[in-house]
Amino acid sequence: MSPTRRPRTPALLVTALVTGLGAALTLAACTSTSSATGDAASADASGPDVLRIGYQLIPNGDLVVKHEGWLEEALPGTDVQWIRFDSGGDVNTAVVAGSVDVGLAGSSPVTRGLSKPLDIDYRVLWVHDVIGDAESLVARDGSGVSSVADLAGRTIATPFASTAHYSLTAALAEAGVGEDDVRLVDLQPADILGAWTRGDVDAAYVWEPTLSELGGTVLTTSTQVAQGGHPTYDLGVVTRAFADEHPDAVDAWLEAQDRAVALLQDDPDAAAEAIGAELDLPTDEVTTQLAGLTFLRGSEQAGETYFGTPDAPGAFAASLASAAQFLHAQGAIDAVPDVADLQDRIAVDALARVFGGR
Structure with missing residues (x-):
C-alpha cells in the first residue's frame, strides 16, 4: 500500500477509468419480484430490450426498487440487469465503457464526470439521498x-x-x-x-x-x-443516448424511485426490511443507518430548491458548480463548468414529464 497525497491527475484518472472496468464490474441478478403498497410504476410502458443499472450497497430507495422488482414489473419486456459497484468512480468507469445505462454515484464523482477531461455524456436524473451522518x-x-x-x-x-x-x-x-x-x-x-x-x-x-x-x-x-458549505448527495444518472431513445423506461425508473421514497417516508419498517434483505442486515440496523440520510419525493426534486423545470432552473446546478470549484482547486478537473452548462446536464425534461403536475 503506497501513500497517496493528492487526487489522481486528470490524465491518470481517464486511464484508470478505462482500464479499471474489469475489476469494477460484479454482475448481480435481481432476485425478488415481491409486491408492495402503492400503484405500479408505469406498468404499461414499452421498454428497451435491456436496461443495465449500476447500483451500490447504500441504504436508500434504489435497493427498495431492486428488491421489490418494481422495474421488472413496470417493464415486463425488458431484461433489467442490476450491476453492483463499490463506488461512484467505478460507475463512471462503466459508463465510459458503455456498460451501464442508469447508475448511482455520489455528487463528487458525478461532478467530475460532468467536467473536463472526463465530460461523460450523462445527465443527472434523481437525488437518491442527501448525505448526512450516514x-x-x-x-x-x-x-x-x-x-x-x-x-x-x-x-x-x-x-x-x-x-x-x-x-x-x-x-x-x-x-x-x-x-x-x-x-x-x-x-x-x-x-x-x-x-x-x-x-x-x-x-x-x-x-x-x-x-x-x-x-x-x-x-x-x-x-x-x-x-460548512460542502453538501453531498447520492445521485442517479442516465446516459443521454438512453434517455433520448427510451423516455418511457426513464419515466418508469423515476416512478419506481419515487414510489420507494414514499415507502421510506410512509412505511419505514417495510422499506428497512427490503433494504436489509439486500444488505444482509437486520431491520433495526438498517433503520439506524437510514436516519443518517434524507430522502426527497420527485415533486420536491423538481422544485426550485433542487432541479427546477425547463423554464425555471433550480439551485442544484449552483451546488454542483460549488463542488466543481473545490475539485478544480484540488487539481481533479481541468476547469469549473458554467452553471448554465451544468443545468443543461440535469434531466429536467424527464422530471417535468413525471412530476410536473404534482
Missing part, C-alpha cells in the same frame, strides 16, 4: 485521535473521487490540516474494513453500511461538512 470520518479506538486536527501525521483511508473523499478534504482544510500533513490511501469500503481491522489506518471517511462496521470515534459527519 457518511462520516471516524478514528480507530486507541489511536490517540480525538479531533480532525489530531490527524496530522496519520494515515486516513477513503475511496478516492467519492463524496467521502470530497468531504474529508473539506474537513481537513477546515481544521487547518493540509493534505501534505496526512497520508491518504485510496481504498474501497470493503478494503477499508480490512485495513481498519489490521490496524493499517488510523482513520477513515466512508459511508454506510461499512461505517457502522468500523465503529470508532466519530470526528465529523457529512452533516457538519455540509453546514
